[in-house]
Amino acid sequence: MLLCRVSAVGQTLARWGRRSQRGDGLLQRAVSFSTGRWCAVSSGEGNAQPAEAGSAQGLYRDTVLLPRTDFPMKLTGQKLLDRELQIQQECGFAELYTWQKERKAKKEFCLHDGPPYANGDPHVGHALNKILKDIRNRFEMLRGRQVHYIPGWDCHGLPIELKALGELGTSGLSPLQIRQKAREFAEGAIARQKAAFQRWGVMADWDQCYYTYDGAYEGAQLNVFQDMHSKGLIYQDYKPVFWSPSSRTALAEAELEYNPEHVSRAIYATFPLVTLPPNIASEAADLSGVNVLVWTTQPWTIPANQAVCYMPNAQYSVVKRTDNSQLLLVATERIASMATLLGTELESIGTYTGSQLEGGVCKHLTIPDKEVPLLPANHVTMGKGTGLVHTAPAHGMDDYSVASQFKLSVECMVDEDGKFTELAGPELKDLSVMSEGTEKVISMLKECGALVKEEKCVHSYPYDWRTKQPVVIRPSKQWFINTASLKDKAKDALQKVRILPESARGSLLAMLDRRTYWCISRQRSWGVPIPVFYHKETGEPLINKHTVSHIAELFKEKGSDCWWELPIETLLPADVIKKSKAGPVTDYVRGEDVLDIWFDSGASWAAVLEESDSRADAYVEGKDQIGGWFQSSLLTSVAMRNKAPYKSLVVHGFTISEKGEKMSKSLGNVVDPDTVINGGKDSSCPAYGVDVLRWWVAESNIFSEVQIGPTVLNSAKDSIGKLRNTLKFLLGNLKGFDPRVQAVDAKEMYYIDQYMLHLLREYSIKVTDAYSEFDAGRVIRILQAFISRDLSSFYFSIIKDRLYCDPEDSLGRRSCQTALEEILDGLTRSIAPILPHLAEEVYAYAPGHDKEETLFRSGWIKSSSVWRRPGLEEVVEGACAIRDSFLSSIPGKNAAQYDLSIAIEPGLMFELMESLQEEPTSTSSQLAELMMAARVNLSGQLPRDLPPDALLKQGSFLINLEGGVIREDSAYSIAAVPTSTPRCPRCRRYTTESADCMCPRCQTVVSQAH
Template identity: 35%
Template sequence: MNYKDTLLMPKTEFPMRGGLPNKEPKIQENWNKSDIYQKVQEKSKGLPKFILHDGPPYANGDIHMGHAENKILKDIIVRYKSMNGFDAPYVPGWDTHGLPIETALAKVKKVNRKEHSIAEFRKMCAEYALEQVDRQREQFKRLGVRGDWENPYITLTNEYEAEQIKVFGEMANKGLIYKGKKPVYWSPSSESAFAEAEIEYQDKRSASIYVAFPIADGRSVIDEDVSIVIWTTTPWTIPANLGISVHPDYTYVVVETSGHKYLVAEDLLEELTSVLEWEQPTVLNKVKGADLDRILAKHPFYNRDSLVMLSDHVTTDSGTGCVHTAPGHGEDDFRVGKRYDLGILCPVDEKGHMTEEAPGFEGMFYDKANKLVTDKLTDAGLLLKLEFITHSYPHDWRTKKPIIFRVTDQWFASIKQIREQILNEVKEVKWYPLWGETRLHNMVKDREDWCISRQRAWGVPIPVFYGEDNTPIISNETIEHISNLFREHGSNIWFEWDAKDLLPEGFTSEHSPNGEFTKEIDIMDVWFDSGSSHQSVLEERSELVRPADVYLEGTDQYRGWFNSSLSTSVAVTGKAPYKTIITHGFVLDGQGRKMSKSIGNVMDPIKVMKQLGADIIRLWVSSVDYQADVRVSDDILKQVSEVYRKIRNTLRFMLGNLNGFDPNKHRVEWKDMNELDQYMLVKVNELVKRAKNAYDDYQFSTVYNAIHNFCTIELSSFYLDLAKDTLYIEAEDDHKRRSMQTVLYESVVALTQLVAPILAHTADEVWEYIPGEKEESVQLTSMPEVTEYPNASVLLNKWDQMMDIRDEVLKALENARNEKVIGKSLAASIELYPTEHTKELLSTITDLDKFFIVSDVKVTGVKDQAPAEADQFERVAILAKAAKGETCDRCWTVTQTVGTNEKHPSLCERCATIVAKHYE
């Protein structure tokens, strides 16, 4: 007889190799065929809602690892919630308006905008955006992200734009929308105003100049042979200078040096003496800032005066304490100039070129004008110092080129009027991480106005008409009408129809006695688009609710989507659109550097999926502390792949040992199990509790570590190792074997369900091979429940101590192996000399040889009586020796009972009995 044939070795068709790049598309095809998303929604119907609202990615170009991290994090949450008692629909979205698509048409499609009407150009933008949506949709689906992909929300759709118009109208109705002339961030490279959210700061090399403004009229406070010294890093704004600001509470000094007299802040005199290389300046006079009010200085090279004004925005952090003021090019400048009725001068056009209002500089690009300005100042003898500094400077986040402050007519949303309401709502939101609350609070607390108009073609029109007297007309009637028209025809009609055709039939206004109207040509800021999604999506789609439970995006969205959504939602509803904000950091390379094509360190998720599979990316996302910046590289993904292999092999081993097990027939009840099996079910229960708590707290790395450790430590290194003897050797229906199979069954089911939100493809693959009747997909099951086992704490205490003793035995066996005393552990016999407490514990355990996986165990005395050659440990002294007897051909145990059975002389007594009873 071939005794190998009598062993119940693992048997399963579940493949050892993942083969994810080839297998995942087939699994996804099955999901599509079975419409798994709708089946999950049907199963969840009637359960409490959980809404994770998708922040729309921009529809331009292939996805990158940041996209992958974001979408996978969302998918993990939604999959978990739908398996844990919630109706959790996921509606993906796309942001489809804005400058990048206009630019892409020019670069990629070679479209010359000037050759087409605005309406024609917009149609091309829409077509391009929808192409990008289709492209990205397939890439997101390839990541295994489950959602209503056939019915996403897209900001260019008629329905979305119609609701956005309502948001604008409601804010206007509450007096929060107005048109005004103000300095705004202006991007010459984009030829458009920008909101603060669209600004990013980069280092820029700038000219730093100190300039003397001679006194024209000192009003008996300052002599007219004195000059006021200012400092600026934007020499090109000197032609726009109309005044100088000083602080009313500062003390200013008139100093004489090298035959010249200058006025500066007293607190800065020492620093300026060094910077300007003044030789022994003498203080001639001191004056309070308040006394300098309305003194006149001369513009350095134009025949006009510069008014000295008082303002609290002046500081002594740098400069001279006397601030060059150009109301057309600065927010503080504008504010103080308005207070003094100074007027506005903005001699720079939309392309950044100087206008005829800056004589001598006409047509010159503003940045190029710096050199000519300093030359003119030098010729006038008023340039005291020129140097170059590198400093942080605002840039256009799209073109990456510098922006300027420029006064223009723009549409604004007043944040100031609802700021306290917004700040109160910030307090009510739950933040992951906690510092998010402070970050958003600080962004809102000093914010006054949001510039929402853009001078571009591709976006949602600002739905405002103008009367014959140029008065803006926004009413509930016009808003409702435009919203309905956009819902029916789309927003392109704004650029195709005349104003009279866009107005309600018979519409009249006191501002247009002749019935003539014009329409606004600016479009809305794209952040207003996406920021309206709480109305256009959460409120409008029947399966969703407002407020959402979670918004989850990158840290850059504090200034973007989190901010714009909050502002519009509080303005319209009085409440935040979200209950919880979760943020993740940026994806860096393995060395912690930003990914860049020029460096060559970009990790492409599409290539990774072709090489390793989406589940490896998903497992990596779950493994990192996503709330900080995270690193990814080939080496990191290789390590993640090893963890995947370990988890997969553990699941496969359990499936193999469930061959022939039917949970409906063979499952052993808790009360009929031995303590070790009960202990393992308690450990499974602990894993379930820890993993679910971590999922609930959005701590996915804790889930990852808990599952990995359970597979490698509790299962592979312990239970599955000692279970082999019973699973392979005993008869198929042996009670101990069925009890262990029950533990394996409960373990593999729980593990598959717990890992399903992360390893979406692998979990469904494993599910197919789990024995017994079950749902068609693990996605249609519920998360395992935490069970209240009787005496669980007693079991844990007892067997955790046994695990500690086992660790000491393993160390002693390793020492014996290194000294060539034994080979495999089954060739060993051990003598234990425990402490009194440990001896009492060991006396309650049967089959110690099976627990320690050795051939023989003797508890021979107490620790103090151990022989000198025994290994000494905290709980027990251990003497490991070679076991006496022969090795059984079937179970590999070394025992003196081998040869006692005449019919099966090469077997031990146990194996001979099993073979005789079941296989002869």
């Protein structure tokens, strides 16, 4: 036999793909050709019944082994919800994480949970994130790894503080009273979210979570702060920051939302040139009265002007307006657009390089007797405006850089409420800069003749992500992290990190480039206090490793409330003062600022990850964390350890409605995960159960925006229903089968059964790879293809006769059941990470294990290398090539009503088919079963006396063994002839000797049964 001679399996051409290229005929037609036979629907539709009714059928019904199982076809409504909760209870979902942590494992898998914000109810964004993580964790646990996953919550910050206080505000409340209310609010949100996460089947020890308001966490966070401060990375400075008047606090870049529809009152204004640049004055004598034309979208910053900047390498021209002879200095390449804007021609008087403008001096527009210089700056661009930029160092990041270089004043004329101070002058004092303050400045420019034009400008502008109100840039004394010095190290660390999708890497790097410093101080009460003391007279900060370490220990023991509760003598004891070489404790007051919550959560790796490596295998969060948690975690980790805290990053999209809209209560398109699971008030919101929610997460393309709504959820429900039917079919045909004692050795199994185990092995490898790539969507596609193509349309349609009509304990039937049990086990385990409730439900009915055993404690798919036998693919796929030709020759007809003759010249191909049918003619060979024909004749040539109605066809099959060492393109011919044999009343095959009599096989089975 060829199977015994071939030493190794080669690759055949395209395997199943080859059949697809031939039109996939056998796969498309397999089900239809089972009509007239026993028709348990091939997808596994429950307890099958014979296809046709009749008295003969009734006689033998009890002798046919139809599928039987108590596994329900479907579960809906309250029965479904009760069953899910019952499974969670009986299968120990709550104890599973602890169990797997205590078992011995050679490898670990650490997924570090990015803490969701504790300020509201659970939503579908939570569901997407938590279920996505749980799918991977359950997969890793099933394949034997010890999973490290500690859920956490981000508990501090302004949104919680504002929601907790509601209409009360902070008026009359002490910091401790504010903190108590905020803590209570956060605890309530955490309780609701935690209950939802548990209902979703998320595997964790829910009694051992981390919270950023825990003393131990806060202590670990201050250790990170101390290390970075000791390295000079944290410092105090007076510089511009994003300031939210609506929140009265500084904000970091990650706390901003950019509103692309913001409307500003942009102006063009002229700064009179009172001192010509020396390089221009020497060339021209008639340029007196030149005005420098500038453009700004923030007129309120004009009072803070300290300079006008130009681009050193650009060309500039002095032009004369033909309508009023006014002389203007603008960038040469902006002349045409300025002429259009002003509605007049601009005549060029002279052109100069930017560097020739050095030394020029302008008159300030709102402060009498003040003059401001023309200065070079690299941030000047030519895309908009005039090529000359009004510069207010107090209110712009680039402007501040110019001030630092040229030692300009950085005076702040705007207070914490976003109003002008008295420094701006009596006309502007107490006016809100974004509204009436802007109006007044524009009016002042009109009065002095400096306003050339005003226009509305729609552009992207930063808003406070909590209050949804515009922010301003203003200088204040804050604590900063010098991210510029960390940037290169962070980029190097990212090179070693795997990022999914890879396209997100560019966004991460761009965010790092944009952030030169990180403001980490906030003027609030609900957060971790910055452990600094200030000298009462000088205002100098007292902060060093001794003071911070002492405070960290106090926080660890008592929590950060002690910053306000304890006397300063306890916070700053004598021994610490002595080590700090500071004056008496009475000279100091404690600071009032708290740390940015991004620093809170960014230090989570130091507080939560195990010390052995302190690097997680994966961080998995939404794309908004590219500038948030991903970055703050990276910067703090690189600062302390010169490495990223993660080996891989998974960046998923946001959830949106089915119409592609952002979810909002006003649009009425918010999908509540609780309603998805438990149903709504009317029939349009059925109870889908949690596995539908999990299937939705798994099936979604998580790397784009993820849609959810009735259509998507109904599709998920239908897909699970089809899967249930397949699993029910498998369970039904395994009734009474115990693989521990009745399984057939792989080498003795029918070739088609062996082949299905070979396909199952390939399936398990593909599924394992997909889970490892965080691609549960690919898992579902592989699953559905395997079920529809390899099982329902192919294998199930072939084996029904053997399953239903062969003797119960026959080798053929037990061989088939052995394959079915392995397939059932493989399918159940492969879906378990996605559908843990369904998987455990099926496992409870499946044979081969003790009743008290659960699937999740019994491991991953158990595919065996034994299933990959040399030559096996060639045997079955060669037969399938012939089967293809046969079925395509009788379109729309029943294969069981034909006798099939196969002619193959002596050689490898003939030996392959001989493996399936040793005798020249047979009604019961493995080859006849594969062809689903009444009889198969196998010979070297077709009979000469074929009847005139014979259907002839030819074909070929390429045999490729041992990597191409053995190659043979074998030709074959077939003839399909309508059979003249009567149909057996029991098995309904055309194999009996006379009408009304059973075929020999069925006679034997029935006689033995009686």
